[in-house]
Amino acid sequence: MKATCHREGLLSAFQVASGVVPQRSPRPILRSVKLVFSPPDQATLLATDLEIGIRYLLSGIDVDEAGSIVLPVGETMSILRELPDERINLRAGDGGVLIEAASSRFELATEDPQEFPDVPEMGSEPAHRTKAGVLLGMIRRTSFACASENSRYALHSVLVEFEEGRFKFIATDSKRLAIMPGAVEVAGEVPEGNWLLPPKALNLITRVLADPEEEVSFVLRDNEALFRTGKVVIYTRLVEGRFPKYQDVIPPEVNFQIPLPVGPFYGVVRQSRILTNDESRGVDFEFAEGELRLESRASQLGQSEVRMPLGYSGNSIGVTYDPQLLIDALKVLDPSEEIRLELADNRRASVFRTRDDYAYVVMPLIRDR
């Protein structure tokens, strides 16, 4: 194998792939990536931790001799970062790989490319299609709401469901729940069932999506899913387990509807969070005609009161929230947007809704004083 590559192009492919490569592994070869060169000008970079895998297509390469090599991620990335050259040469040698530039030469001892586990490729089966921008928005607005670890329910995952013309991502850690729909062109019948995607795979997808207009196609199988953009295929195993019945968490009745401008609201919530701590986490939100007042109090820390004008003219209501739960969601919304808070009362779940059908459900805190 022998080829000449564009250094920065190779580096950015390595940077994406490093999101898959495990920090430590009983199989050392997984700490490497595999490069498969095919004439005249292409190479595919493969990386996997056996749960998630990526195939990254590189073009504009001068392939003199086809073949495969395996490169350790850490060292190779450092080399690519440090070299000043625009182009570098790669050559397979006896038990190693040679990286050459104008005035540098690195011989890396590497493993046998045959040993590298395969990363599944998208087959010829029909795939659903959506826009990168849509998918990106769905991931950003839901994946943060996943639980950090698994309980009996598979909460460390994002649920995928389909309805007519749309698909939805749903995530919850049982204190809050995020639902985001997006437009999709379904291949064939509207799929029935539900699929649980690991957040790590979704995070990886966000790293390869750049142009929001770009098309993303994807297939969901029984225990795996594949996503493809122009040059990248991401493979992931699905999370096994049961996702709780989330449809019941939104109270059917709405007694309060409060419009909130995202930017200013985000600001006052952040302020009110300052004087809270683990033992006194709650901030009291008092929504009244024309004004929102936030109060926090933590012993040994102090107390705060923050106000914000409000375009609201209904009855007053006071609710206590863990401000961090609101901040997590407000952070991923457009500051110029206006959202609507819907409440049945101050004990049941509150729902924040955007115009594009994003729903963020938060369970209030109850304080026994």
Place this chain on the structure above:
Amino acid sequence: MTSRISLLPSQVVGQIAAGEVVERPASIVKELVENSLDAGSRSIDVHVAEGGRDLIRIVDDGEGIASDDLPLAVASHATSKIQSADDLFRIQTMGFRGEALASIAAVSDFRLQSRPADQPTAARLEVQQGDIGPVVACGGPIGTQIEVRQLFGSVPVRRKFLKSKQTELSHISETMIRLALARPGIDLKLSHNDRTLYHRPADMDLVGAIDLFFGQEIARSLIPIDGEEEGLRLTGVVANPEVNRPTQRYQYLFVNGRFIRDRSLAHAVVEAYRGLILSGRYPVSFLFLTVPPDQVDVNVHPTKIEVRFEEPRRLFSLILSTIRERFLRSDLSAKWSMPARADFPSASTAAMARNQLNNEFALSGNRPLATQPSLWSHPKPAIDPGWTLSRPSEILSHPNPISIPSDDDPFGSTDRTDEPMPSADMPPEVSGPSSQNRTFEEGRPTDLASPLPSDRADATGPIERVRAIQVHNSYLVVETDEGMMLVDQHALHERILYEQFRARVAGQGIEVQELLVPEPIDLTPLQTALLLEQREVLADLGLGIEEFGDRCVLVQRHPALLGRMTLGEMIREIASRLEETGKLPTRDEILQDLLHMMACKAAVKAGDPLTGQEIESLVRQRHLVDDSHHCPHGRPTVLRFTLNDLEREFQRK
């Protein structure tokens, strides 16, 4: 008035005798299930209500009692199990004294219904608090059914002394566990207030039963044991030393299919684990001894829980050597024989203990081990009194008492008094008004040595010189004015955090996080039942739980205050506390426990390297560990050495 001596009426005699056998509902369950076992039952179903105070019902499929024998069954010293005194020395049955039914019937509303296989119908006999009724024929299945209602109805004093239903239930549960472990191959079921707590099918093996009763952690760590010596046989399983418990409750010993307690043999087990687990922790073991019946006397105590052996020493050495040899043969020993690594992993104390064991094995094989005064592996028992230098008298007579702790017992947890720390010992920022308002109902002893004002300066004064180093990423060696001390960094930090949390929570309510999706938490059946019984107390604390099958609860809401604990950890911790103490914890106790757990989770661990500043900040608050009665693992937290003692050890004096 002169008292004349008179014979007591038989009913009173019955009530007195009942006292020996019928101590509490659990003893009734034990006697009746043993009868069922002796009757050759294959399936025994035990149902109790309200911890056994209101109802104990036992249904078996054994050989039954002929209707003519029913009145005899409730007469004293009537039994089918032995015929003469000689039989006492060849006992193969569980019971033999002929006391149980009579005693139980004397103090309850008792109903006995039975039908032997060769009898076309069943017959029934009722005894109301000692008044024996007639035998009545009735329909019924083959086997015996006994119902005991209104226990101690005629002895109000005794009834009053029954503990809470949780306590009685946990005793019953423990009784059933012992019987089930002792007698495999029999279908045993225990239910309480219509909830099935345990069902051990006939075909479940020992490990399966242990999983059922004690959970996966123990079941997965079991190592089989098998040893034999001149007619004595030892079988069973013991847990890997890494899985240990703070009490000896989990050491089960059965002799000829009977659960017994024997201090000497229990000690043999502890001895076998010596050096493998920390002091204050105990092994988990399920051991079955087979001893020829003529070498053991079970007629020592009415409940037969204590027995006498002809040659206890042989049994002791059989247990000790069998377990030890098994440990040496198993993978464990391979792991222990690895050279000690410089950086101790998470549990460096355990690593120390392993090293020490290694040495012991290398030196001594099987012989009982001389106690080395090792500071690391058993500080508590092993230290020569001469080393615990700062006894109160010495402190108080010390010429320069500047940073002398004012605590009564400067050696901290050695005798684990339950006295809280005098408030004056807290640093000012912690002992502010908030901690005065008694969210925690701790009595403040006033008779403690009056606190020395300089002690506070010690805590906060910036002038104080702190000279301390960290050793093995686990302990701090601190120079003190009177000498030096060794501090367990985890215990110290945990204590400091606890005080901080306590001060912060005091004076403000608990925040409760409602859950959108209730979280299911898996528990053992007994834990599930105990938690559900305590539902109201827990609700008061912000913990909302619902029933969800026998081995699971659904958590609907929980205190927002979880720290680094997961919800499951907290629930299981509370459940196992309920199980161990069997008492109803108050809101403050649970809260205190929670804070302790949080502190423990959040504190630096043994093995965490600390920076100089961190060490300094920890050591500045070291006075807090003097009151370490809460160290949850029962270990000492501080060892003190005075200059005097160092000099003596180095023979300068």
